[in-house]
Amino acid sequence: MKHLLVLDSRGRKPGGETPLVCTPLVGRTRERVLAEAAHILPKSPDLLEWRVDHFGAIADTAAVIETLRELRRAAGRLPIIFTCRAKEGGGHRVPIGAKEVVALHEAVAATRMVDFIDFEIDNDAELVRHVRQSTQAQEVRLILSYHNHSYTPGHEFLVDRFLEAERLGADVAMVQVKPRERADVLRLLAATAEADTKVRIPLISMSIGPLGSVSRIVGGLFGSSLSFAVGEKASAPGQIPIDDLVTAFDIIRRARGGEML
Amino acid sequence: MKHLLVLDSRGRKPGGETPLVCTPLVGRTRERVLAEAAHILPKSPDLLEWRVDHFGAIADTAAVIETLRELRRAAGRLPIIFTCRAKEGGGHRVPIGAKEVVALHEAVAATRMVDFIDFEIDNDAELVRHVRQSTQAQEVRLILSYHNHSYTPGHEFLVDRFLEAERLGADVAMVQVKPRERADVLRLLAATAEADTKVRIPLISMSIGPLGSVSRIVGGLFGSSLSFAVGEKASAPGQIPIDDLVTAFDIIRRARGGEML
Numbered sequence: 261m262k263h264l265l266v267l268d269s270r271g272r273k274p275g276g277e278t279p280l281v282c283t284p285l286v287g288r289t290r291e292r293v294l295a296e297a298a299h300i301l302p303k304s305p306d307l308l309e310w311r312v313d314h315f316g317a318i319a320d321t322a323a324v325i326e327t328l329r330e331l332r333r334a335a336g337r338l339p340i341i342f343t344c345r346a347k348e349g350g351g352h353r354v355p356i357g358a359k360e361v362v363a364l365h366e367a368v369a370a371t372r373m374v375d376f377i378d379f380e381i382d383n384d385a386e387l388v389r390h391v392r393q394s395t396q397a398q399e400v401r402l403i404l405s406y407h408n409h410s411y412t413p414g415h416e417f418l419v420d421r422f423l424e425a426e427r428l429g430a431d432v433a434m435v436q437v438k439p440r441e442r443a444d445v446l447r448l449l450a451a452t453a454e455a456d457t458k459v460r461i462p463l464i465s466m467s468i469g470p471l472g473s474v475s476r477i478v479g480g481l482f483g484s485s486l487s488f489a490v491g492e493k494a495s496a497p498g499q500i501p502i503d504d505l506v507t508a509f510d511i512i513r514r515a516r517g518g519e520m521l
Numbered sequence: 522m523k524h525l526l527v528l529d530s531r532g533r534k535p536g537g538e539t540p541l542v543c544t545p546l547v548g549r550t551r552e553r554v555l556a557e558a559a560h561i562l563p564k565s566p567d568l569l570e571w572r573v574d575h576f577g578a579i580a581d582t583a584a585v586i587e588t589l590r591e592l593r594r595a596a597g598r599l600p601i602i603f604t605c606r607a608k609e610g611g612g613h614r615v616p617i618g619a620k621e622v623v624a625l626h627e628a629v630a631a632t633r634m635v636d637f638i639d640f641e642i643d644n645d646a647e648l649v650r651h652v653r654q655s656t657q658a659q660e661v662r663l664i665l666s667y668h669n670h671s672y673t674p675g676h677e678f679l680v681d682r683f684l685e686a687e688r689l690g691a692d693v694a695m696v697q698v699k700p701r702e703r704a705d706v707l708r709l710l711a712a713t714a715e716a717d718t719k720v721r722i723p724l725i726s727m728s729i730g731p732l733g734s735v736s737r738i739v740g741g742l743f744g745s746s747l748s749f750a751v752g753e754k755a756s757a758p759g760q761i762p763i764d765d766l767v768t769a770f771d772i773i774r775r776a777r778g779g780e781m782l
Contacts, residue, residue: 473776
């Protein structure tokens, strides 16, 4: 597994096959976003993700940046992922189009108050390039993410989503897919493990929904460097409360007895 | 998943994709076997397995039966699996041959003090038939088990081990294999899930060692009806302490929110 961060929230080097834990914030207003952050920070996630597609004032860039400033103050040095998930990728419907989202990403990157920006790989290639340029210029890291909320594609296609993200200049590659049967969950994990041997950048993957929730627990063993955990409210189906996730990671770490893969 | 028992150790119907927990006893003497049982019974395993290959007096059938009598008394109505694992299957070296093991199984079945007898499917077909007959006559259930402590065979071969056990008249089919890489663990789980749709009997499977230990946690989601947990001492590499295993099962059950597959 390639690690996403040099240090986790406890100041330790991320170790072995234990993924980092990221908690999404899905508040509709500045007050709700900050209240969620205040609620979750004592639970020591390794990162926060602001899911700005849930933010009522998303069309008002100044309001977004103002809330981000307060979020950054609350989070201290904790890394923040800035994500505007599209409806088809499991996001909230937003009143702005893809070009406005790109402009928002550019403005947010320019503040340097976020550490990562997530952008969907299925966007127009020109937009992906634009986001790649504006994040690179500001030393913000780019997560290129593939989402399929209908089904889990075949093994080769999944492996290629990770490779394609790297080809397009991503700093992190993410794949999130919906399983229809339990074999789909295993295929997502196997594709992640194969991609992990083929790319240099860190990977994130998950199989969504109740059927896929186990991938959030064991994904680290197969190369996924981060798992999203529920803070106050799940941002995607199948997410697990942060306390449960950390406990499960501890059990797996003990069971493996520190073995190196 | 097909369930191995009508009721678990708490008198509940085994539910959903949570496997039963079985603790192996690996004492060398009667005193050690009984001490292990006394230690583990308060932790409420669903079954006990007596790994008689670790028993110093295995060649003395009367001594085996005498210890079994005391174990049965200590266990109350808790189901007991009686297993003489061969060296190649991860067992302790025993001073008796396959025919003597079969005679021991016949004598133990005749006492009706055990609920299950485990016999290795790779034994001579005539011996398998003999054990099948003596267990059937005494209403003891037969677990036919396949072991590979060198590597994980291919998908079709693994699926066929479960099918073959059913064809030979097993009441339960078990497959235990060693992974060399993480894809092997996923293949074992996928083969279990496929077999689960093809056979009528309950299945047990696990991928051994630190690399495979995760299969002991998530196997239930893929059709494995039982997981072996460490009591005092592991009987196979990668086994997890019973408390950790039960905690992990609880977390997975919550994460899946009671979804029906």
